[in-house]
Amino acid sequence: MKYYRSHVLVCVDPECLKKGAHDVMDAFQDELVAQGLIDEVQVLETSRIGGCDHGPELMVYPEGVHYTNLTPDDMPFLVEEHFLKGRIAQKFVAEEKAFTDEELSAPTAKEIRVVLRNCGKIDPENIEDYIAEDGYQALGKVLTENTPEQVIETVLNSGLKGRGGAGFPTGKKWEFCRASKETPKYVICNADEGDPGAFMNRRVLEGDPHSVIEGMIIAAYAIGSNQGYVYCRAEYPIAVKTLRIAINQARSMGLLGKNILGSGFDFDLEVRMGAGAFVCGEETALMASIEGNRGEPRPRPPFPAVKGLFAKPSNINNVETYANIPQIILRGADWYASMGTEKSKGTKTFALAGDVKHTGLIEIPFGLTLREIVYDVGGGIKDDKKFKAVQTGGPMGGCLPEAYLDLPVDYEAITKAGSIMGSGGLVIMDEDTCMVDIARFFMDFTQDESCGKCTPCRVGTRRILEILERICAGKGKPDDIETLEYLCAQIREDSLCGLGQGSPNPVVTTLKHFRDEYEAHIFEKRCPAKVCKALIRYEIIDGICTGCTVCARNCPVGAISGERRQTHVIDPDICVRCGICKQVCNFNAIVIN
Amino acid sequence: MSTIKSLDDLKRAKEEALKKRELKATSGAAQVIVGMGTCGIAAGARDTMKAILETIEQDSITGVIVTQTGCIGLCEREPIVQVIIGEQPKVTYGKVTPEVARKIMKEHVKAGKIVSNNVINL
Numbered sequence: 001m002k003y004y005r006s007h008v009l010v011c012v013d014p015e016c017l018k019k020g021a022h023d024v025m026d027a028f029q030d031e032l033v034a035q036g037l038i039d040e041v042q043v044l045e046t047s048r049i050g051g052c053d054h055g056p057e058l059m060v061y062p063e064g065v066h067y068t069n070l071t072p073d074d075m076p077f078l079v080e081e082h083f084l085k086g087r088i089a090q091k092f093v094a095e096e097k098a099f100t101d102e103e104l105s106a107p108t109a110k111e112i113r114v115v116l117r118n119c120g121k122i123d124p125e126n127i128e129d130y131i132a133e134d135g136y137q138a139l140g141k142v143l144t145e146n147t148p149e150q151v152i153e154t155v156l157n158s159g160l161k162g163r164g165g166a167g168f169p170t171g172k173k174w175e176f177c178r179a180s181k182e183t184p185k186y187v188i189c190n191a192d193e194g195d196p197g198a199f200m201n202r203r204v205l206e207g208d209p210h211s212v213i214e215g216m217i218i219a220a221y222a223i224g225s226n227q228g229y230v231y232c233r234a235e236y237p238i239a240v241k242t243l244r245i246a247i248n249q250a251r252s253m254g255l256l257g258k259n260i261l262g263s264g265f266d267f268d269l270e271v272r273m274g275a276g277a278f279v280c281g282e283e284t285a286l287m288a289s290i291e292g293n294r295g296e297p298r299p300r301p302p303f304p305a306v307k308g309l310f311a312k313p314s315n316i317n318n319v320e321t322y323a324n325i326p327q328i329i330l331r332g333a334d335w336y337a338s339m340g341t342e343k344s345k346g347t348k349t350f351a352l353a354g355d356v357k358h359t360g361l362i363e364i365p366f367g368l369t370l371r372e373i374v375y376d377v378g379g380g381i382k383d384d385k386k387f388k389a390v391q392t393g394g395p396m397g398g399c400l401p402e403a404y405l406d407l408p409v410d411y412e413a414i415t416k417a418g419s420i421m422g423s424g425g426l427v428i429m430d431e432d433t434c435m436v437d438i439a440r441f442f443m444d445f446t447q448d449e450s451c452g453k454c455t456p457c458r459v460g461t462r463r464i465l466e467i468l469e470r471i472c473a474g475k476g477k478p479d480d481i482e483t484l485e486y487l488c489a490q491i492r493e494d495s496l497c498g499l500g501q502g503s504p505n506p507v508v509t510t511l512k513h514f515r516d517e518y519e520a521h522i523f524e525k526r527c528p529a530k531v532c533k534a535l536i537r538y539e540i541i542d543g544i545c546t547g548c549t550v551c552a553r554n555c556p557v558g559a560i561s562g563e564r565r566q567t568h569v570i571d572p573d574i575c576v577r578c579g580i581c582k583q584v585c586n587f588n589a590i591v592i593n
Numbered sequence: 594m595s596t597i598k599s600l601d602d603l604k605r606a607k608e609e610a611l612k613k614r615e616l617k618a619t620s621g622a623a624q625v626i627v628g629m630g631t632c633g634i635a636a637g638a639r640d641t642m643k644a645i646l647e648t649i650e651q652d653s654i655t656g657v658i659v660t661q662t663g664c665i666g667l668c669e670r671e672p673i674v675q676v677i678i679g680e681q682p683k684v685t686y687g688k689v690t691p692e693v694a695r696k697i698m699k700e701h702v703k704a705g706k707i708v709s710n711n712v713i714n715l
Contacts, residue, residue, distance in 0.1 A: 116666065119662075119663045119664060119665060119666070120628065120662050120663055120664060120665025120666065120673075121662065121665075122662065123626075123660045123661060123662055124661075124662065124663050125661070126660075128606070128609070128610040128613065129610065131603070131606050131607050131610050132607060132610035132611045132613075132614055134607070135607075136597075136603055137603070137607070140600045140603050144600055199631070199632075202630075202631060203630060203663060203664045203666075206630045206631065206663045206664065207630060207662065207663020207664055207665075208663065236631070238629075238630070238631050238634065239631075242663075252596070253595070253596055253597050253606075254596040254597050254598055255597060261597065261598065261599055261600060261602075261603065262598050262599045358667075358669060359668060359669050360632075360666045360667050360668040360669055361664065361666040361668065362666065363666075
């Protein structure tokens with residue numbers, strides 16, 4: 001076989017041919033002949049190299065240099081530079097768009113993946129894949145090298161706080177539970193993720209279930225427990241399935257069960273499914289549900305660490321908290337504590353939803369500002385509209401306006417701003433969002449999910465919802481705002497559990513930051529964002545309307561009348577504000593007033 | 594799968610798993626990985642998976658390992674399919690409808706030609 005020092009691939013896909021790939025190739029070969037290099041360089045036709053947007057293009061091996069946007073006239077220079085002088089002709093080099101792992105798993109440099117490090121990388125239904133990624137090494141280290149007290153100390157030093165939302169230091173929780181004398185003790189994983197638009201836990205369970213299992217075994221060793229439960233909502237069938245497969249695999253390999261890794265430590269796990277009540281994400285209600293009772297919260301103290309599941313000491317943590325544990329053990333508390341802010345250490349996963357360009361899941365270190373999250377990680381607001389507000393922490397969280405965009409995201413700062421971290425839902429809203437309507441939406445959710453055990457939550461949320469519905473319908477009364485504030489304060493003070501106490505948050509924060517919108521609805525009977533149907537009117541602009549009749553033909557209620565080639569008119573009494581006419585109009589002649 | 598009774602067993606298991614992975618890469622076999630988290634399935638990953646398996650059968654494509662994985666965080670671009678051929682870098686495709694999946698199988702997996710229109714470039 002003939003030996004070539006260099007191989008040049010030329011893309012001859014139809015797109016590149018159209019742009020003159022063959023001409024470039026001929027010119028290239030002529031130039032090779034002219035400069036006496038034809039015996040050293042092999043030219044081959046190939047298909048797509050990078051993407052024919054920048055064709056004609058060449059790929060030069062062994063250097064792996066990719067030249068794009070070439071013309072036959074460029075060839076003498078290119079051949080002389082690259083093949084004669086051995087210098088890469090920078091001006092033709094493609095902007096590298098390699099499809100590397102790193103780029104995908106960390107779409108922006110601002111992300112750090114600890115909890116999500118294996119998600120989308122390993123096969124969740126194959127334990128070997130997890131073991132290959134250092135899986136169960138932390139467990140091995142803990143069982144052979146550490147006492148339970150040392151494990152707790154490591155977790156304490158890492159600064160890890162409960163990722164379920166309240167942000168209680170995990171190490172402290174474990175310490176309390178270890179200190180409880182009564183046995184047996186239980187380890188529980190709260191996988192009852194119910195916030196609208198939040199799916200961080202689901203992804204970990206579906207993509208890397210073993211990290212949660214390993215975290216739970218380590219927790220069990222630390223507090224002295226031999227039985228664990230994962231409480232997962234039934235709406236996550238795939239998460240439950242992968243988790244069950246993972247538990248079975250871990251059990252058959254001896255990583256769950258009796259005498260784990262020959263250490264004499266026993267631990268086993270079961271999955272319990274929730275029937276879909278939002279309140280069961282509250283720890284006392286969750287434990288009641290595991291016991292087979294009605295999922296209702298009870299007053300604390302006693303805290304679960306003293307009297308939890310089956311009235312025994314129990315440790316309950318969120319999925320994300322457990323998934324952090326193996327990495328903290330393996331890489332050390334100092335490594336974990338080096339990420340984040342002074343009081344909030346490590347990383348946090350967020351579900352980005354709403355009017356942002358790139359929706360999906362992200363994992364960032366604490367301390368990034370909301371602006372960085374929305375604009376750098378999320379790519380900005382869809383359709384380049386204006387940012388209006390962000391709802392953090394799900395339905396129990398609060399709406400933060402533009403003024404808070406430079407707020408660094410950590411537990412302390414978010415709480416100080418009047419919202420909560422929650423489990424990590426971030427709903428981004430653009431200028432077309434009506435804040436009264438948003439408050440009504442979240443209130444509708446919480447009043448629906450109120451378990452009904454305590455009166456402030458059961459009755460109070462209902463009353464608030466009624467008032468908000470009335471305001472949105474254009475029937476607000478002058479004293480509604482005061483009544484709302486009174487109700488919110490009462491519910492917050494007097495409710496039994498976090499659901500009730502947090503439920504007024506969306507109303508309180510929107511009242512604080514967007515009071516003018518409430519006032520516009522109540523006093524001017526106007527919805528500034530043009531969302532509330534009772535307060536808007538669709539109108540056809542005279543002069544722009546061509547009388548094409550498209551809107552009249554598409555109106556489902558026959559509210560539009562007019563002669564062909566004459567300006568049409570919408571009858572506001574018949575119109576149901578469905579917006580179809582605006583969508584179908586080809587001339588943008590329909591406006592909302 | 595053997596049971597792991599000690600730390601040494603665990604180390605051995607890790608080495609074996611890594612070796613298996615290496616083998617997959619050096620044998621030149623193609624790995625097709627379909628994102629089958631809830632987001633993927635909601636976006637139609639099951640149909641995509643079906644189309645991939647059908648194409649393998651119809652075109653008698655050999656040396657392909659089809660596996661699944663969870664969500665990689667780009668839910669808006671689901672269904673996502675990742676293709677690794679031998680030791681080449683991983684190529685990630687987004688919005689892979691059954692038609693695109695068939696195209697990927699025929700052009701990329703079978704003929705080594707990347708279907709650039711659907712490649713996720715970040």
